[in-house]
Amino acid sequence: MKALILVDLQYDFMPGGALAVPDGDAVVPLANRLQGAFELVVATQDWHPANHGSFAANHPGRAPGEVITLGGLPQVLWPTHCVQGSRGAELVAALDTSRIAAVLQKGCDPEIDSYSGFFDNGGRRSTGLGEFLQARGVEEVFVLGLATDYCVRFTALDALGLKFKRVSLVVDACRAVDLSPGDGEAALAAMRAAGVEMVRSASLLSPSRSSTP
Numbered sequence: 001m002k003a004l005i006l007v008d009l010q011y012d013f014m015p016g017g018a019l020a021v022p023d024g025d026a027v028v029p030l031a032n033r034l035q036g037a038f039e040l041v042v043a044t045q046d047w048h049p050a051n052h053g054s055f056a057a058n059h060p061g062r063a064p065g066e067v068i069t070l071g072g073l074p075q076v077l078w079p080t081h082c083v084q085g086s087r088g089a090e091l092v093a094a095l096d097t098s099r100i101a102a103v104l105q106k107g108c109d110p111e112i113d114s115y116s117g118f119f120d121n122g123g124r125r126s127t128g129l130g131e132f133l134q135a136r137g138v139e140e141v142f143v144l145g146l147a148t149d150y151c152v153r154f155t156a157l158d159a160l161g162l163k164f165k166r167v168s169l170v171v172d173a174c175r176a177v178d179l180s181p182g183d184g185e186a187a188l189a190a191m192r193a194a195g196v197e198m199v200r201s202a203s204l205l206s207p208s209r210s211s212t213p
Helices: 024-035 131-134 148-161 183-194 201-205
Strands: 002-007 040-046 068-069 071-074 099-106 140-146 166-175 197-198
Touching: 002 024, 002 148, 024 140, 024 166, 024 201, 040 131, 040 148, 099 131, 140 148, 148 166, 148 183, 166 183, 166 201, 183 197, 197 201
Parallel strands: 002 040, 002 140, 040 099, 140 166, 166 197
Antiparallel strands: 068 071
């Protein structure tokens, strides 16, 4: 079985949001079109408590983009975003949720961040996504969403670690934060080197087309 993972298509990551990903809204129509090509669709959702340690606002004198240690790991500080129960944390209304079988929340522990849809950044606690997919016989995983250089990247890499038969990134259905110029391209290179297959949405909607990006 093939599963599509929609990563963090939430208001705070859209243009005008608290942590806007440039051109992030362009991903949503592709996510809607692609869902029909998969037997199983799931979504991830950043779901932070207001006191989350990754928020610069919770560290007086610190600014977004600075790096601290959180949970024993290097942590980029971010603007306050995707706070539990806020509109910014909601999946965007333009996203078709009718085929989404489950929404897995992450980043709930204030002491450690969770970029990946599968585990926290230390790999210490599962979100339940891996177990959910494996229980349904998923062998191939396709990932899209926001943002290429953080949550998408680590979701794809953790899927590889869970030994799915095939892990693919839908390249044109992702966008990067690019906190430093080139971060998005570097993330693509890292995923490719690790064994993530790069595909484009057209190849999934029209199988006769090439899958080479």
